[in-house]
Amino acid sequence: MREVVPVPVPGLDLRQHYGHHQSPGVRAGGLIFCSGMVAINPDTGEREHGTVTSEARRIFENLKLLLESAGSSLDRLVQVHAMIYDRIEYDVLNRLYRQYVPNAPPARTVMSVQIEAGFKVMLDVIAAA
Amino acid sequence: MALEREIIAPKHPVLPVSPAVRGGDFVFLSGMTPVAGSAADGTVAAETRQILTKMARLLEAAGSSLASVVKVNVLLYSMLEYDNMNTVYANSFPSIRRRARSAA
Numbered sequence: 001m002r003e004v005v006p007v008p009v010p011g012l013d014l015r016q017h018y019g020h021h022q023s024p025g026v027r028a029g030g031l032i033f034c035s036g037m038v039a040i041n042p043d044t045g046e047r048e049h050g051t052v053t054s055e056a057r058r059i060f061e062n063l064k065l066l067l068e069s070a071g072s073s074l075d076r077l078v079q080v081h082a083m084i085y086d087r088i089e090y091d092v093l094n095r096l097y098r099q100y101v102p103n104a105p106p107a108r109t110v111m112s113v114q115i116e117a118g119f120k121v122m123l124d125v126i127a128a129a
Numbered sequence: 130m131a132l133e134r135e136i137i138a139p140k141h142p143v144l145p146v147s148p149a150v151r152g153g154d155f156v157f158l159s160g161m162t163p164v165a166g167s168a169a170d171g172t173v174a175a176e177t178r179q180i181l182t183k184m185a186r187l188l189e190a191a192g193s194s195l196a197s198v199v200k201v202n203v204l205l206y207s208m209l210e211y212d213n214m215n216t217v218y219a220n221s222f223p224s225i226r227r228r229a230r231s232a233a
Contacts, residue, residue, distance in 0.1 A: 030132045030153040076134055078152030081202075098145045108146040109160025111204060128132040128152045 003027045008069035009042040012062060017045035024066055027129055032072055036083070036124040037062060038115065047117060052089045053096050055121040060100040063125060072127045077106035081124040087112040093121065149191050156191045158184065160204070173205065173213040181222050196224040203232040 005025035007013040014020040014035075025034045039048040039055035042065060048058050060074065067073050080101075084093055090110060106125075115122045132153040150157050161183055163176040185195050205214055211232060219226050 029155075031155070078134060078150045078155075079157035094145060101145060105145045105147050107148065107150045107157040107159040109202070109204075111160075126152065126157065128134045 001028060005032060005066065005070045008065050009062075011040055011042040011045040012066060013045065014040070025070060027070065030129050031078070032067065032070055032127045032129050034063065034066065034125045034127070036081075036122045037066075038117070038119045038122050047119075049118065049120075052084060052092045052120050055119060056093060056096045056123070059121060059123050060096075063123065067127050070129065072129050074100055074127075075104075076128040077101065077125055078128055079126045080106050080108045082108060082110045083113050083115055083122040083124070084110065085112065085115055085120045089120070149187055151191065155199075156188065156193050158187060161187075173210040174217045177214045177217040178221060181218070181225065185222075194224070195222055198225050198228045200229045201225070201231075203230060205232060208232075 003026070004023045005027055007024055011017070012024050014022060014024070017040075022035045024037075025032050027033075037059045039050065039058040040046070040062065041048055041058075042062055048055065050058075064074055067076070082093060082097070084090065087110075093110070133151065135151040146159050148159050161180045163179045167179065181195070188194050188197070203214060203218075205211065214232070
């Protein structure tokens with residue numbers, strides 16, 4: 001069974017805004033696999049470049065919209081691949097991260113990589129549906 | 130549709146991560162590195178061996194094993210070391226051979 005999660009808000013439709021050939025989330029086997037998410041305005045689809053903190057906050061808010069629209073939530077994350085542009089910001093990411101997943105945090109891997117369009121953070125997550 | 134979501138291993142004392150999380154039929158592990166300062170902290174081969182040994186223990190704690198692994202993401206500091214990782218991966222841990230894997 002494979003089911004594309006409908007885009008909950010117009011801004012998250014990256015196919016429409018940027019021509020990316022991807023869905024924000026796909027449900028399969030009781031799990032929701034999300035695309036790597038960057039800081040995008042949920043209403044307009046505009047890129048919101050900023051600090052690690054501001055970008056990560058925006059991503060978590062968007063993930064919340066996406067997961068809750070699909071009957072899941074941030075509390076049901078099982079795995080997070082967190083990408084940051086420079087490992088020097090590791091602690092900065094952790095401070096914000098803690099606010100959004102305070103208890104029983106998901107399994108996580110942090111990588112420092114070059115992210116599309118000069119973003120500082122990308123989160124690639126899997127949640128229980 | 131309500132799947133069980135269960136934390137498997139002890140919470141990390143400092144970081145906001147869990148070593149392993151069960152989601153439905155699957156066990157998801159956090160990225161693993163060697164223990165800093167340990168004897169295995171050095172070559173790619175030694176680090177790979179230590180990580181896979183730790184991974185085997187963690188999976189067993191979750192009621193799974195290396196033999197049940199379906200997907201592994203391997204992160205290397207340089208692709209020049211690919212063979213050094215792969216030799217240990219394939220030879221010392223035959224039960225995990227031929228699983229889906231990506232190396233970057």
